[in-house]
Amino acid sequence: MNEKRAHRKKPKRRFLKIFMAVVVVVIAGVSIYAFSIYGNxxxxxxxxxxxxxxxxxxxxxxxxxxxxxxxxxxxLGVDERENDSGRSDALMVLSLNPKKDSMQLVSIPRDTRTTIVGKGFEDKINHAYAFGGSDMSVATVESFLDIELDHYVRMNMEGLKELVDKLGTINVDNEIAWNDGKYDFNEGSVEMDGDKTMAYVRMRKQDPNGDFGRTERQRKVIQGIIERGASVGSVTKINDYIDVLGNNMKTTMDFDDMKRLFNSYRDTRKNIASYQMKGNGTNIDGTYYLMVSEDEVAKVHGMVSKEKS
Structure with a gap:
């Protein structure tokens, strides 16, 4: 009788060992995969x-x-091409307040006339990048708005297409309807892949607001990428995103900074406010500039300082 009982228990024990072995192999495989993603x-x-x-x-x-x-x-959204030092095509100050779970995005028109720090003369603010790269752009924006910047992120505009395609699509709230001969952009929510996104941000002639409208669309695309990127949870795509960013992005943040940003600041997207600086266009020696008043600069300084409090 005892022999029969012992005989019945062996298959169960064997199954248990096999099951545990499979579990160990799966856990090891997942750990190695996760470590390789983390390491990359x-x-x-x-x-x-x-x-x-x-x-x-x-x-x-x-x-x-x-x-x-x-x-x-x-x-900084820059348009860098071969044999060209490039210019910052888009300048935005992103303020993150984790205590209020709020985010503010302020766009600075690229034709804004201001003193270029390190050069000592006035020029278009986007020329700071051509003169001295990211460092001069950071210093010039800090001086212009009288604020302190904690990080910068520079993205090659050519990389936007690839990034959006890796994310799948993004959605923007489009304010004016137009057709560029290839795509229809209707009023309201518009879903876009990478190619359509580039057409959206580069259109000028059909926008009654000219470069102001283009800056507004750039800001909407940034918001769309933030929203989509924060909601994508597929681990299998992380390496794809990292490879795209590695080819097209530079930043003062290292890997540990990015982890802190993700862990402590990701909920700031719950309350997003945006603003575009205003000014009056003028021609000086045949060159177009946007003249931003001291009151407007003070207003934006106050907005950023309030968000920082």
Whole structure:
């Protein structure tokens, strides 16, 4: 009788061992895969994307991020092509306040006339990048708005198409209807892939607001990417995103900074406010500039300072 019972238990024990072995193999496989993704992301960010600048004190910024203090991040959309130093096609100050779960995006028109820090003369604010790269752009925006920037992110506009395609699509709230001969852009919510996104941000002639309208559309695309990127949870796509960003993005943030940003600041997208600086166009020696009043600069300074409080 006892022999029969012992005989019956063996298959169960064998099954249990096999089951546990399979579990161990699966856990090991997932761990190795996760580690490889983590390692690839860390190497790409730290070796290819990380680009410190003298204008930003990393130690001060690091302390702010460790204690979840509000941050100001300069977003630069640059149009860099072969044999061309490039210009910042889009300039935006992104303010993140984790205590209020709020985000504010302020667009600075690229034709805005201001003093270029490091050069000492007045020119279009987007020319700062052509003269001195990200460092001069950061210093010039800080001087123009009398604010402190904690990080900058520079994205090659040519990389937007690839990034949106990797995300799948993004949605924007389009305010004017037009057709560019290839795509219809109706009023209201518009879903766009990468190619359609580039057509959306580059259109000028059919927009009654000219370059102001283009800047507004650029801001909507940035918001669309933030919303879509924050909602995508597929681990299998992380390496794809990292590879795209590695080829097209530079930032003062290293991998640990990005982890802190994701863990402590991701809910700031719950309350998004946006604003575009205003001014009056004028021609000086045959060149068009946007003249922004001191009152307008003070207004934006106050908006950013309030978000930082």
């Amino acid at each position: 992301a860390k190497d790409t960010v730290n070796e290819e994307m990380h680009e410190p600048v003298d204008s930003i004190d990393r130690n001060t910024t690091k302390r702010k991020m460790e204690t979840s203090k509000p941050l100001n991040i300069l977003l």
